[in-house]
Amino acid sequence: MSAQREMKEKNPWHTPVTIIITVIGVIAIVALVTVAVLQNRPFPQKYKYGIVLDAGSSHTALYIYEWPAEKDNNTGRVEQTHSCKILVENALAFCPGISSYASAPSKAGQSLTECMQEAVQRVPEKRRGETPLYLGATAGMRLLNMENSAASDSVFQSVKKALQMFPFSYQGARILSGQEEGAFGWVTVNYLDDRLKQGLETTGALDLGGASTQISFVSDNYNGSESPSNSVTFRLYGNDYNLYTHSFLCYGKDQALRMTLAHQSQAGPGTVLDPCFHPGYAEIKNYSVLYDSPCVSDRKPQGAPATFNHTGNGNFLECQKTIKNIFNFTDCKYSRCSFNGVFQPLLQGPFGAFSAYYFVMNFLNLTDTSIPLDDVKEKLKRYCATPWNQIRQRHPNIKLKYLAEYCFSGTYILTLLTEGYNFTSESYSDIKFIEKIKGSDAGWTLGYMLNLTNMIPAEAPDSPPLPHAGYVSIVTVIAVLIFILFILSLRPLWPSCSKQPQIV
Ligand SMILES: Nc1nc2c(ncn2[C@@H]2O[C@H](COP(=O)(O)OP(=O)(O)OP(=O)(O)O)[C@@H](O)[C@H]2O)c(=O)[nH]1
Numbered sequence: 001m002s003a004q005r006e007m008k009e010k011n012p013w014h015t016p017v018t019i020i021i022t023v024i025g026v027i028a029i030v031a032l033v034t035v036a037v038l039q040n041r042p043f044p045q046k047y048k049y050g051i052v053l054d055a056g057s058s059h060t061a062l063y064i065y066e067w068p069a070e071k072d073n074n075t076g077r078v079e080q081t082h083s084c085k086i087l088v089e090n091a092l093a094f095c096p097g098i099s100s101y102a103s104a105p106s107k108a109g110q111s112l113t114e115c116m117q118e119a120v121q122r123v124p125e126k127r128r129g130e131t132p133l134y135l136g137a138t139a140g141m142r143l144l145n146m147e148n149s150a151a152s153d154s155v156f157q158s159v160k161k162a163l164q165m166f167p168f169s170y171q172g173a174r175i176l177s178g179q180e181e182g183a184f185g186w187v188t189v190n191y192l193d194d195r196l197k198q199g200l201e202t203t204g205a206l207d208l209g210g211a212s213t214q215i216s217f218v219s220d221n222y223n224g225s226e227s228p229s230n231s232v233t234f235r236l237y238g239n240d241y242n243l244y245t246h247s248f249l250c251y252g253k254d255q256a257l258r259m260t261l262a263h264q265s266q267a268g269p270g271t272v273l274d275p276c277f278h279p280g281y282a283e284i285k286n287y288s289v290l291y292d293s294p295c296v297s298d299r300k301p302q303g304a305p306a307t308f309n310h311t312g313n314g315n316f317l318e319c320q321k322t323i324k325n326i327f328n329f330t331d332c333k334y335s336r337c338s339f340n341g342v343f344q345p346l347l348q349g350p351f352g353a354f355s356a357y358y359f360v361m362n363f364l365n366l367t368d369t370s371i372p373l374d375d376v377k378e379k380l381k382r383y384c385a386t387p388w389n390q391i392r393q394r395h396p397n398i399k400l401k402y403l404a405e406y407c408f409s410g411t412y413i414l415t416l417l418t419e420g421y422n423f424t425s426e427s428y429s430d431i432k433f434i435e436k437i438k439g440s441d442a443g444w445t446l447g448y449m450l451n452l453t454n455m456i457p458a459e460a461p462d463s464p465p466l467p468h469a470g471y472v473s474i475v476t477v478i479a480v481l482i483f484i485l486f487i488l489s490l491r492p493l494w495p496s497c498s499k500q501p502q503i504v
């Protein structure tokens with residue numbers, strides 16, 4: 001017993017100095033790790049918001065985007081958190097976009113109220129004042145501006161007045177150029193797919209609206225010199241992109257239908273027997289409504305009756321032939337063209353096709369582009385030939401206007417893609433019909449906002465060399481190692497084996 005007591009007394013580990021050093025060491029490690037953890041702890045998520053109104057030719061929609069507040073300098077993901085479609089119960093015209101308020105402009109602003117009130121509810125109060133609000137108008141307003149610029153100005157006045165009443169940071173309402181519309185659609189698709197930050201091969205964008213259609217893609221053998229007006233250059237995350245883009249005004253699906261009908265009604269007044277509508281379809285339509293658009297107004301027949309009888313005979317091949325009449329394939333002063341004398345470089349890479357491309361192909365069950373193009377045409381041929389009363393019975397819940405037009409729209413899409421843009425049976429499978437990417441709608445609005453808020457930097461952002469977890473682990477390991485080394489450095493104070501008391 002006395003030997004044991006002696007050993008305890010002589011054990012240097014039990015000296016006050018070593019105990020104090022050990023305690024200080026442990027406290028230092030705990031403090032070091034705590035500071036490292038606290039210093040690098042992610043902030044509790046706070047979000048910032050941005051609102052874009054898409055004033056299209058056929059509708060207006062509001063989108064709210066959200067991104068982590070501490071990362072708005074380029075690294076956070078911007079996502080769509082809410083969308084609101086402006087419903088126009090008593091549309092003053094065929095297309096309930098803001099351009100349809102040309103004759104009653106004050107109502108244009110009013111029409112936005114419901115969705116704007118929803119936006120107020122969706123954005124936290126303390127963020128509202130700093131939330132940018134944009135309105136961009138596309139082909140419907142482009143056409144109205146061409147036709148009647150005073151009416152277009154009045155519509156904008158009304159819209160601006162209405163938007164400024166809300167507690168957001170109003171940043172303006174204006175008409176986007178076709179180039180901007182195409183380019184921002186491309187930015188949206190590639191941003192959402194994470195292709196820009198990683199410098200991956202980009203996806204082309206195909207947007208089919210009601211009044212215009214856009215095609216945008218990067219082609220290696222296009223440097224912008226052949227047709228500068230089709231070129232948009234971007235430097236994003238340290239990569240240069242030379243984008244080809246073109247917007248065809250009047251080639252959205254509603255205006256293309258008008259042009260096709262107008263072409264057919266040249267044959268003679270009174271009746272149009274239309275291969276793009278189902279057999280048994282028959283409607284009395286107004287010439288004045290049909291020709292009420294700059295896309296067709298110059299073709300209005302003189303002395304025609306007020307109405308015509310629009311009847312269908314459902315023939316895909318004939319429909320395709322008829323649609324081809326609205327394209328000019330002969331004039332081209334460039335090395336290659338799509339149509340109407342517009343330059344287009346060789347198609348390249350995958351493509352995302354959205355808006356009406358998606359609505360129509362999704363309804364027709366034709367979004368799977370691994371189906372050979374000939375089979376797609378065969379299916380559409382059968383669909384177009386189906387009598388109108390059968391179609392109506394099969395789809396009692398679909399708006400009749402949409403339902404009546406799917407044969408035309410499907411045929412128009414295939415004609416535009418293959419004859420217009422020169423997609424072949426092989427390259428057709430490069431197209432993906434998409435509605436949303438990771439929860440956000442494909443369209444120009446997100447790209448527009450990212451651009452105006454400078455949310456995509458020209459250069460790749462500096463990122464810390466280590467992720468947060470890796471940093472904390474390394475600090476901890478190093479701290480423990482230092483402590484062990486420290487203990488080892490106290491070796492001279494350790495009891496030596498020879499001094500171990502023998503217990504007998
Ligand atoms: N079948 C179907 N068609 C739709 C739907 N929503 C819109 N459309 C039609 O699809 C076409 C294109 O719609 P959008 O992409 O909204 O066109 P927009 O933006 O108003 O027109 P632009 O100004 O030319 O871009 C129009 O003819 C619409 O009437 C839908 O849910 N189903």
Ligand SMILES: [Ca+2]
Pocket residue numbers: 056057138208209210355
């Ligand atoms: Ca659109």
